[in-house]
Amino acid sequence: RKLGVALIGLGGYATNQLAPALQQTQNIELRGIVTGTPSKIPVWVEKYKIQDKNIYNYENFDKIVDNKDIDVVYIVLPNSMHAEYTIRAAKAGKHVICEKPMAVSVKEGQAMIDACKKANRQLAIGYRLHYDPFHLEMMRLTREKVFGKVKLVEASDGFRAGDPNQWRLKHALSGGGPLMDVGIYAIQGARYTVGEEPIYVTAQEFPKTEPEKFKDVEESLAWQLYFPGGAIANSFSTYTTGVNRLYAAAEGGWYEVNNAYGYRGQQGRTSKGPMEITPINQQAAHMDGVAKAILENRPNNVPGEEGLRDMKVIEGIYEAISSGKKVKLDLLK
Ligand code: NAD
Secondary structure, three states: OOEEEEEEOOOHHHHHHHHHHOOOOOOEEEEEEEOOOHHHHHHHHHHHOOOHHHEEOOOOHHHHHHOOOOOEEEEOOOHHHHHHHHHHHHHOOOEEEEOOOOOOOHHHHHHHHHHHHHOOOOEEEOOHHHHOHHHHHHHHHHHOOEOEOEEEEEEEEEOOOOOOOOHHHOHHHHOOOHHHHHHHHHHHHHHHHHOOOOOEEEEEEOOOOOOOOOOOOOOEEEEEEEOOOOOEEEEEEEOOOOEEEEEEEEOOEEEEEEOOOOOOOOEEEEOOEEOOOOOOOHHHHHHHHHHHHHHOOOOOOOEHHHHHHHHHHHHHHHHHHHHOOOEEOOOOO
16 A cells, blocks of 8 residues: 655745655655645646545645545645644654754754654654665665774755845754755764764854845854764865765775765765765655655654754754854753
């Protein structure tokens, strides 16, 4: 049996990545949409044969509780709306896939986990790279200590944010700048490439080169994570230019992915030569993987708890920037 999913928020990621990927999935299929923009409905109905009874707006969304076609709700809204819609979906008895960052604070993230637990539904975060073969290889090289113990990770993610009016630059909708949006991939990369949870963080915000455009959020920042085994991860995130890498220096060699966090075009290499890996559709693999876990009634690979650890690091980074001090992290609590 295939699970039915409804996408909430028919913006760029839902339209250009998730809906096309759902045409390739084995365990889950696109059956519903939730949108506040009626003009989008005919386009989606025509393209994906969405039935009238599976179309909702933000006001009547809670009626989805009565809809047997929909097993999973996938939240693809601006970050500050993730908590509200996750909790409403859980209350409606649906499993939830929620985009990254899971929320804009640890407090919200915890409330989302609690709501899904209470409803006995799964919560999965949109961490597609946990299903990407290049990143699975980075995790394997670390886990099996193929090049020995990792000593240093460099993980950075940034891009040039064009439109000055986009929600990503409005703190009330985004919760923060490039750290919330893409820096979170560098946090993820550092955590799974070191293979431990960080215990301290230091961080720096850089002066703004376009203060008017970035009046509400940071423009560029850097941080360092300190791991219990002595490894350090150094990271950079920015809205000024493209940077996209994950590099591990281990005792006996190195391994890396360039264009690390992109949807496609990854290049993996180790100190012994190129990674021989065939790219896959990350979004299809992620949704199929989560759906399989739900169908088999076992935990998924990217649960709310995983999202919450990144929220703790993000809050630690902001605290380290405002205090100028090294901040203690406790991700396992
Ligand atoms: P987008 O701006 O393209 O789409 C946002 C959608 O939310 C639009 O359909 C918009 O109409 C709707 N919306 C509802 N209320 C809104 C409001 N008050 N203000 C603005 N928009 C509102 O954004 P996107 O790039 O699709 O990002 C959506 C979410 O997906 C974000 O949380 C983002 O971090 C995440 N995302 C994840 C990936 C990934 O690779 N996993 C990639 C892109 C985006």
